[in-house]
């Protein structure tokens with residue numbers, strides 16, 4: 513193995529562990545499969561373990577049926593996992609976030625002890641009214657309206673008639689530095705990037721940022737490979753790892769696959785959804801196409817995921833945020 517293929521510096525006893533953490537809110541598209549493939553190849557090349565975690569945090573949008581289809585698509589592609597999935601097999605269950613509430617509760621309790629959390633009564637409409645969405649990606653930076661008074665908040669008593677509240681975490685006006693395996697050194701100021709962020713929503717749903725950190729840590733994940741849309745949110749996650757005293761994994765974000773119009777794929781792009789793809793292609797064609805986009809094959813030859821392992825190298829993958 514070339515040194516550049518290792519995304520972590522490991523001692524002989526460290527088990528390399530990666531994961532694929534889909535949200536079962538629709539059928540997978542080729543962009544999801546691309547991230548899963550690179551994660552699988554990176555881990556398997558290092559003789560590591562690959563975890564499938566079902567991120568069904570959003571009760572309104574998650575469906576068991578989609579989780580079953582994700583599993584079926586991964587099997588069809590030859591991307592088999594060593595731990596996790598709907599049958600919860602492995603040493604760190606639950607592997608479904610909807611079943612992990614007590615674990616997140618405990619983490620939230622620890623964060624509350626730091627004195628850095630506060631209840632927030634803002635509705636989405638309040639937030640949009642006080643802050644213009646970030647121009648390039650629609651991100652909203654929270655204004656800090658419900659912060660404690662001494663930290664610039666404006667609320668003296670809970671607003672009348674609002675019993676529901678979210679829990680937010682105070683972020684420092686400080687730059688978080690980290691090095692992404694593909695995109696290199698990153699510097700993110702959390703106050704400018706997102707402001708105080710949500711740990712638990714007013715309806716009781718756990719926020720992605722808290723759940724992903726708690727789960728990656730408790731499952732012993734050493735490398736996080738996922739789409740480049742989540743690159744900057746790694747800074748929020750590093751902040752949480754530090755507050756919770758947990759080891760930070762290595763981050764490797766990969767380009768997003770776009771449609772012909774240059775827009776990143778969404779679950780609405782039917783032609784790139786696995787449902788349509790499976791009607792017209794064999795698994796080896798899909799893997800070959802994606803491997804070609806990843807710079808691992810000079811042309812999109814049919815190949816199995818297993819057959820691609822000896823060709824895998826991080827240095828081949830284009831350092832682009834999107835691939836069309």
Ligand code: GLU
Nearest residue numbers: 533534535567724738742
């Ligand atoms: N559940 C997230 C998604 O499907 C991925 C989260 C992650 O990989 O950290 O977009």
